[in-house]
Amino acid sequence: MPTAKSLIQSLLLAAEDGAYPARQLVAACGLFKLTENNVRVALVRLQSEGMIAAEGRGFYRLGPAAAQLAQEIGAWRQVEARIQPWDGHYLAVHCAGLSRSDRAALQRRQQALSLHGFAELDKGLFIRPDNLKGGLEDLRHRLHALGLEDTALIFRASSFGAATEHRLAKLWPCADLNTRYQELREQLEAWLAMSARLRPDQAAREAFLIGRPAIRQVIYDPLLPQEMIDSSARAACFEAVRRFDAAGRTLWLEFFRFTDAPWAPAP
Known part of the structure; x- marks a missing residue:
């Protein structure tokens, strides 16, 4: 179940550059048995951060x-548009010399690497296939913008040897x-096929609970090359997530149009 803080963040991220009235945030949190006081506390904390x-x-x-x-x-x-053919090279980030005592910096570093599909090959050495458009320089910019320290070594790598390639x-x-x-894909399509039978409050609640991890799957997908992954299955899955997201927004x-209607939230 979401907390008031995580739900508010999710709604505002989904709104992109839009704004939400507080009464709608309260109504949304109410679907998950979160009180108006929970919302006030979350708003204060999110503003302070x-x-x-x-x-x-x-x-x-x-x-900001x-x-x-x-x-x-x-x-x-549009994340699939970033993928390009793979030539067998990798991109690497070496973090072994960076501090692990600064928890905020460590969290930013880990999130930046996770968002870009890096996996840890050895302690402090993170790797991903070099199959994204923009290559090394684009990735360097993205990682630094998300908080990776400037002192981290970011480079292109190849010729690891048979044992390491394995x-x-x-x-x-x-x-x-x-x-x-x-x-x-099957879960999302099955839910969409029956969602018209649900009440507005129940449909909104379930759409969030099902859609949130589905979108997260796309956001944190490593975007591996077709040599490693079933790219057709990935494309079909991502398309299903986009359809689900569009339906969920509706x-x-x-x-929200029925927020002030006389029915009570589903138990």
Whole structure:
């Protein structure tokens, strides 16, 4: 179940550059048995962190601290356009000399690497296939913008040797990813086929609970080359997530239109 803080962040990220009135945030949190006081506390904390900002009277939008993350996450619908043919080279980030005592810096570093599909080959050495458009320089810019320290070494790598190449092939759970693509697509399509029978509050609630991990799957997908992954299954899965997201947005708009209606939230 989401917390008030995570739900508000998710709604504002989905709104991209839009703003939400506080009454709609309260109504949304109410679907998950979160109180108005929970919402107030979350809004104060998110504002103090710079993650959201008040706008006008009772409206909130993403704040400056969330800008770069929102830009990365907001591009998930077109993420496949970043993939290009792979020539067998890798991109590497060496972090072994960086501090692990600064928890905030460590969290930013880990998130930046996870968002770009890096896996740890050896302690402090993270690797991904060099199959994304823009190559090394684009990736360097993206990682630094998300908080990776300037002192991290970022470079292109190849010719690892047979033993290491064998280890590289096992860094990503490719078989599990292929299975997940198929299962997730089937789950989303099955729910969409029956969603018209649900009440607006129930539909909005379920769309969030199902759609949130589905979108996260796309956002954190390593975007591996077709030599490693079933790219057709991935494409079908991502298309299903886009259809689900579009339907979910419509269901949430319908829920907000009925926010003041006389029915009670589903138990």
